[in-house]
Amino acid sequence: MTPLEHYPVVDLGPIMKGMAIGGLGIFHVFLAQFAIGGGMLLCYLQWLHMRGRCRLARRFIDDYFKVLVLVSFVLGAVTGVAMWFTSIQVSPRTIGVMVREFHWVWATEWSFFCLEVVAGYLFFRFGPRLPDASRLQLLGLYSFASWMSLFWINGILSWQLTPGGWIESRDVWQGFFNPGFLPSLLFRTICSAAIASLAACVLINLVPGFTRRERESLVAICGRPLVLMLAMPLVGAWYFGSMPADSRGWVTGGSVPMTMFLTMAVGASALIGLYAIFGILRKQLYVNAATAGLLLSLAFVATAGGEFVREGVRKPFTIREYLYSNSVARDGIAELRQRGVTADDPYPLRDEAAYPSEQLVLGGKVFRAQCSVCHTLGGVNSVIELTGSWSLEQKRLNIAQLQQTKPFMPPFAGTPEELEALVQLIGWIDAGRPDAWEESSDPAVLAEIRRWIDEAGTRPGHASLAAATGDRRR
Numbered sequence: 001m002t003p004l005e006h007y008p009v010v011d012l013g014p015i016m017k018g019m020a021i022g023g024l025g026i027f028h029v030f031l032a033q034f035a036i037g038g039g040m041l042l043c044y045l046q047w048l049h050m051r052g053r054c055r056l057a058r059r060f061i062d063d064y065f066k067v068l069v070l071v072s073f074v075l076g077a078v079t080g081v082a083m084w085f086t087s088i089q090v091s092p093r094t095i096g097v098m099v100r101e102f103h104w105v106w107a108t109e110w111s112f113f114c115l116e117v118v119a120g121y122l123f124f125r126f127g128p129r130l131p132d133a134s135r136l137q138l139l140g141l142y143s144f145a146s147w148m149s150l151f152w153i154n155g156i157l158s159w160q161l162t163p164g165g166w167i168e169s170r171d172v173w174q175g176f177f178n179p180g181f182l183p184s185l186l187f188r189t190i191c192s193a194a195i196a197s198l199a200a201c202v203l204i205n206l207v208p209g210f211t212r213r214e215r216e217s218l219v220a221i222c223g224r225p226l227v228l229m230l231a232m233p234l235v236g237a238w239y240f241g242s243m244p245a246d247s248r249g250w251v252t253g254g255s256v257p258m259t260m261f262l263t264m265a266v267g268a269s270a271l272i273g274l275y276a277i278f279g280i281l282r283k284q285l286y287v288n289a290a291t292a293g294l295l296l297s298l299a300f301v302a303t304a305g306g307e308f309v310r311e312g313v314r315k316p317f318t319i320r321e322y323l324y325s326n327s328v329a330r331d332g333i334a335e336l337r338q339r340g341v342t343a344d345d346p347y348p349l350r351d352e353a354a355y356p357s358e359q360l361v362l363g364g365k366v367f368r369a370q371c372s373v374c375h376t377l378g379g380v381n382s383v384i385e386l387t388g389s390w391s392l393e394q395k396r397l398n399i400a401q402l403q404q405t406k407p408f409m410p411p412f413a414g415t416p417e418e419l420e421a422l423v424q425l426i427g428w429i430d431a432g433r434p435d436a437w438e439e440s441s442d443p444a445v446l447a448e449i450r451r452w453i454d455e456a457g458t459r460p461g462h463a464s465l466a467a468a469t470g471d472r473r474r
């Protein structure tokens, strides 16, 4: 595997690239899970109706399905395409590896998605006129297809975090049925059921024509799948246990934001679960539009927190133990430290003419290749601000030993000259981009940087270091 591949560059300015994917991903996951859970809920309602156990079901199904189709076909599909679009811009190499390794798995996932769309459209168009048995079959097909698309995509997503035996064997099925596959599939299935139930509670209050008593009985029925949330702590713990120990380290104190996001996800899920079990299921409380809306928003918060953590604990990798977040291959660090990370970079910088020296242009390219997925030069998570209080010497040392400075960063993957260029770039921008900037090429400085880089080694940092890093800086 080559240490680095160059793709056309997108510069999002003050917006952190990783955040652009994350922000979209949260919406997409939430909508997709709603679509999956919704299909299962509607099957259940149709079955109750055929058993004569819920006479309102048929009418509600048709109302709910309209919303489901609208949300999943329009918003779900648009955010899905947007996800592909942004991730190909931000991390083309990761997507490239995913497509290369799982070509037929993607194709299978896509086929199920097509089946879901066809079944969904048929039900939308003809459902109201069909006999009950055909309605159940069509709804069954719709929810089977949508759950199967989760099944296939889940293997690829969980592989990114826990590639398991694939790292050694490169075997597709070992990668697909990786250690995180089953717990994350179960966990997402439960989330889907819960989101669909809560969305039903909102909708029951919004569609006109039901009396208060009818609404009460529908809430009681549609709330039933929420009982699955009882299994969440157990399945969640299993999922958590399947993660590598150093990934777990992030959320157990290694990274404050990550720990906070996990707490947010767990807290929001616990609140929903408690209200669902004690309020809706045991006390049969009526859930009005405001309460249902609030619960659904909490579910969104839980999804957002959970997705943030899932993406976050993979750091510094996008594919664990294989590809770093900045698209440098794990095994390519040593080579790039000799050859230089910018050696084959064919792309100019934006506004290259505005840089007063070649060295600063080089610094800009080093930043773009190695840091720009997670940092900006003056926006979110800006390296200018993060290094604001550091001396020149501290900048050199802490960047040379990047994986020890903060273990969620990859090791530095360039030559001492490139590192010095990056340090000079940071200083130049910090000084307000003056028209002239002296070149820095003292051989003693470069030799010292080389020594620091070698000292840091090529291994990734470790989460257990994270808590202790605050005071290791010189």
Ligand code: HEC
Residues within 6 Å of the ligand: 315, 316, 317, 325, 326, 367, 370, 371, 372, 373, 374, 375, 381, 383, 386, 387, 398, 399, 402, 405, 406, 408, 409, 410, 412
């Ligand atoms: C995988 C994502 C990622 C990559 C790639 C990355 N960083 Fe970071 N970096 C982070 C995160 C997250 C933080 C923590 C920010 C905070 O503490 O607010 C951080 C912190 C820092 C800090 C502050 C450290 C401290 O102790 O306060 C500096 C300086 C820094 N990064 C520089 C760089 C440079 C230079 C590069 C490229 C050579 C780079 N980073 C690449 C994610 C990354």
